[in-house]
Amino acid sequence: MLAASAGAAVDETLIQQEYLRLQSEPDHTVTFEISAEQEFVFDFLTQRVHDYTTRADSVSFDHANSAIENNLGPGSLRITTMENSEQLVQRFLFYDPPNGYAYFTDMEKSTVDVPLSYSLARYELMRMDDERTRLRVSVVYQSSSRLLSFFVRRAFNSALENDFASAVELIEAEYP
Numbered sequence: 001m002l003a004a005s006a007g008a009a010v011d012e013t014l015i016q017q018e019y020l021r022l023q024s025e026p027d028h029t030v031t032f033e034i035s036a037e038q039e040f041v042f043d044f045l046t047q048r049v050h051d052y053t054t055r056a057d058s059v060s061f062d063h064a065n066s067a068i069e070n071n072l073g074p075g076s077l078r079i080t081t082m083e084n085s086e087q088l089v090q091r092f093l094f095y096d097p098p099n100g101y102a103y104f105t106d107m108e109k110s111t112v113d114v115p116l117s118y119s120l121a122r123y124e125l126m127r128m129d130d131e132r133t134r135l136r137v138s139v140v141y142q143s144s145s146r147l148l149s150f151f152v153r154r155a156f157n158s159a160l161e162n163d164f165a166s167a168v169e170l171i172e173a174e175y176p
Contacts, residue, residue: 022138031136090103
């Protein structure tokens with residue numbers, strides 16, 4: 001596997017390679033069953049990341065490079081602003097409402113201080129019945145430091161599980 005150095009732009013070939021790995025051999029996967037319809041879950045997860053992500057304050061979108069003119073789609077950027085005004089920039093690679101989406105976290109454009117060179121995430125939603133949805137989130141990522149990679153892995157996986165446990169609680173509390 002190719003590795004990106006900290007602060008260096010990740011090239012599109014690496015992003016495509018990692019996207020394929022994300023689908024077959026992710027670094028970590030979490031699965032939840034949610035008592036809400038699939039469309040509601042999909043909209044909540046794409047639009048309200050600031051409500052379930054630790055220390056996130058708001059979310060905005062930039063559709064200038066979207067494959068779907070002026071709408072969320074592949075190429076759109078989701079910009080999550082944190083409580084300290086730092087930003088996390090995610091570029092959508094795949095977007096298929098209400099079944100799933102994937103994005104690349106662009107550390108080159110982000111201002112958050114995290115020890116990652118990059119990460120990719122894929123969300124898969126499956127309707128179990130009219131009122132229940134199975135959510136599977138898979139991630140691949142590269143620590144910006146080999147020395148810290150064990151700690152980065154533990155912290156990243158823990159944050160992923162905690163954020164989505166919070167998301168499930170919020171979704172179920174707000175679902176009509």
